[in-house]
Each structure stands twice: as structure tokens, then as C-alpha cells.
Amino acid sequence: MNKQNAKNTHSLYDVLYAASEDNILWGTKPGRLIPLIPELTKGRTVLEAGCGDGKNALFLEQNGFTVTGFDSSNLAINGLTNRFRRANWLPKGNYIVANLLNPIQLRSSDVLISYGVFHCLPELSRIEVHRKLQKKVALGGLVVFTCLTNKLPLPEKHTTQGVTLAGLNEITHLFDGWEIEYCDEGIIVEEHYPIVGQHYHTAIWIIARRVNR
Numbered sequence: 001m002n003k004q005n006a007k008n009t010h011s012l013y014d015v016l017y018a019a020s021e022d023n024i025l026w027g028t029k030p031g032r033l034i035p036l037i038p039e040l041t042k043g044r045t046v047l048e049a050g051c052g053d054g055k056n057a058l059f060l061e062q063n064g065f066t067v068t069g070f071d072s073s074n075l076a077i078n079g080l081t082n083r084f085r086r087a088n089w090l091p092k093g094n095y096i097v098a099n100l101l102n103p104i105q106l107r108s109s110d111v112l113i114s115y116g117v118f119h120c121l122p123e124l125s126r127i128e129v130h131r132k133l134q135k136k137v138a139l140g141g142l143v144v145f146t147c148l149t150n151k152l153p154l155p156e157k158h159t160t161q162g163v164t165l166a167g168l169n170e171i172t173h174l175f176d177g178w179e180i181e182y183c184d185e186g187i188i189v190e191e192h193y194p195i196v197g198q199h200y201h202t203a204i205w206i207i208a209r210r211v212n213r
């Protein structure tokens, strides 16, 4: 685990990672769209932006994918290391502390996972930043995406100052020119004990395929 672009490597989620045992914050299972990936692509390279504590990366490595993951939080990458160690799984991929808002060198991949990072980016520039990331997906490849939406407000004391909930128009714009293979909206229940306690968010889940150069 190394640092690619050292400045601005803190995260909006650091308070929550710091309060979690072994910095493992995001539960025991991969995100709900992740198990669909092996059926949707023959490609085996994955880039995960904001990979957090590695709940998706571990599943994908165990299913034969080569994963490159980065997160702006060194606590998140520490959590990922701990998660892999607990699972007795030696990481085969490359996991680094790097901030998407800084210059970052990324290889093209068959799948981009953007799971919960879009709502962390600055509202005014995030479409541009994220679409630049989407360009790293090979033709015919996938973006597997989720973010929090603004149908419910953030609970008070969520401690993630700087998270801005996304509107549906914004998400539609983000995937202009992409083929949407899956789209669902719903409510998720999170806990983040002992800091926040049980609370609810609205979210959207999308799988989009790159059909244009």
C-alpha cells in the first residue's frame, strides 16, 4: 500500500473509520451490485475509486478479478489491509492512498466501481471529475455506481461534512451517452456506531456500459 499523491489525503469519513474496530466500517458483505459483475463482463480488470475498507475488492479478488483501488483516507486503506488479513487473503491488487481531486495516473480497466464516492466530491466540479474517471473504462466495459441522493436529508451529526447529496438530474447527466443496464432507487439503513447510530439514506444504484469512444 503506497501513497500516490500525498496532499489532501484525509477523508470526510475519517471520523467514522477512526471509530471502527480495525478501521473496518462498511460491514461484511460486498455492495449489492458487486456480485452481478462476474456475469456481466468477460473482462477481469477493475478500478475502484474510493475503495474504502475493501469490502468490494476482497470479493472481486476472491472471484478472479485484478483490482486497483484507491482512497483518499489512509485509515480506509488500513481497514482494507485489516479486512484482507482477517479473511486470510493476500492482496494481489494494488491499493493506494490517493485523492481523486489531485492528479492521479490510472490505467484503463474493464470495470470502474464508484461506490459511494460521488457524493463526497465537490458539487460544482464532480460531474467533470467523475466523467474523466469514466473515460478509464474500456469500450464495452462497465461503471458500477451508487451514491446517496437528496430525497432524504443527511441526519444531523453524520460527521461527514462536505458530503452533498445528489439529485436525479445530476445522475442522468453523469451517464449521458452510456447504456444503462440497471437502475434502481431505494432506502438504505446504516449504523456507524458509536458515532451516528441507526439512520436512513436514499440512494441510487446504476450499472452503465460504455458504448461510445
Ligand SMILES: C[S@@+](CC[C@H](N)C(=O)[O-])C[C@H]1O[C@@H](n2cnc3c(N)ncnc32)[C@H](O)[C@@H]1O
Binding pocket: 010, 011, 012, 013, 026, 031, 049, 050, 051, 052, 053, 054, 055, 056, 070, 071, 072, 073, 076, 098, 099, 100, 101, 114, 115, 116, 117, 120, 121
Ligand atoms: C461511502 S464510502 C464507500 C467506501 C467503499 N467504496 C464501499 O462501498 O464500501 C466513500 C469512500 O470514498 C472515499 N473518498 C471520498 N472522497 C474521495 C476522493 N476525493 N478521492 C478518493 N477517495 C475518496 C472516502 O474516504 C470513503 O472511503
